[in-house]
Amino acid sequence: MQVRTDLALERAAGSPSQEGILLRRRGTAFRITEIEIDSDEHGAAIGRPKGRYLTLEAMHLHHASPQMKQQITELAEELRRFIPEGAALVAGLGNADITPDALGPMTAGRILATRHLRQELAENDPDTDFLRSLRPVSVLANGVLGQTGIETAELIAALRDRIKPQCILAVDALACSDLHRLGSTVQISDAGISPGSGVKNSRAELSAKTLGVPVIAVGIPTVVDLHTVVRQAGAEPPQALPNLMVTPRDIDRLLHHAARLLALSINLALHPQLSYEDAEAL
Secondary structure (H helix, E strand, O other), X not given: OOOOOOOHHHHHHOOOOOOOEEEEEEOOOOXXXXXXXXXXXXXXXXXXXXXXXXXXXXXXXXXXXXXXXXXXXXXXXXXXXXXXXXXXXXXXXXXXXXXXXXXXXXXXXXXXXOOOHHHHOOOOOHHHHHHHOOOOEEEEOOOOHHHHOOOHXXXXXXXXXXXXXXXXEEXXXXXXXXXXXXXXXXXXXXXXXXXXXXXXXXXXXXXXXXHOOOXXXXXXXXXXXXXXXXXXXXXXXXXXXXXOEEOOOOHHHHHHHXXXXXHHHHXXXXXXXXXXXXHXXX
């Protein structure tokens, strides 16, 4: 059975060929694995296009960890390496009405939007100098095709033409194939994203190839294949077992802490002038 996962690390682990795929490991607050695929041809072996994929693994994100500040700081530093200078658009992908799919909208709701500040704040007011110095950031959480009748890729392409961001950060809930990575893993990639691909509901691709600007995809697994759950419990799934995706019982708590982790990290990555305390107070 084909593995249903959005994580490049899990795809690479199940591939017999590693030609053109480089793995590096590092990290302090997280155990970080960097996978670099040098061509689409080599990436085809694991079903992933050319690009960099960072997998950051920690203890479960269902609660406020004592290492939260260190995790946010480290994640922000890793994100910053992917983000070019200039204006940015943060897109929260997913359906806010379906809890396991609400990570994108919940994260977007915590992002500091600053694109309007330079126009709204008086240039001759020294009290606003700091705010006007922040990178222009726009935020979008538009829902899904079934709610709007508009492909997310279509809407982002229209906004790209209007606001001309130098990069797009797409935040989405992911699927994984290992229970131990459910709610405990962050993936960052510069290869873009096809929303819903991990649950076989793939929408139009968001990538530098389709949008003309760098697309940095950020996500955390919130669902896992039911067959995987049964196998990791030591049994073989019966043929009649439905092909379903399942989510943790405490998904609400997971989403609360995961969205906070991502939003604080993204705010710090986009605005290096901010301290951790500044970002936390927003």
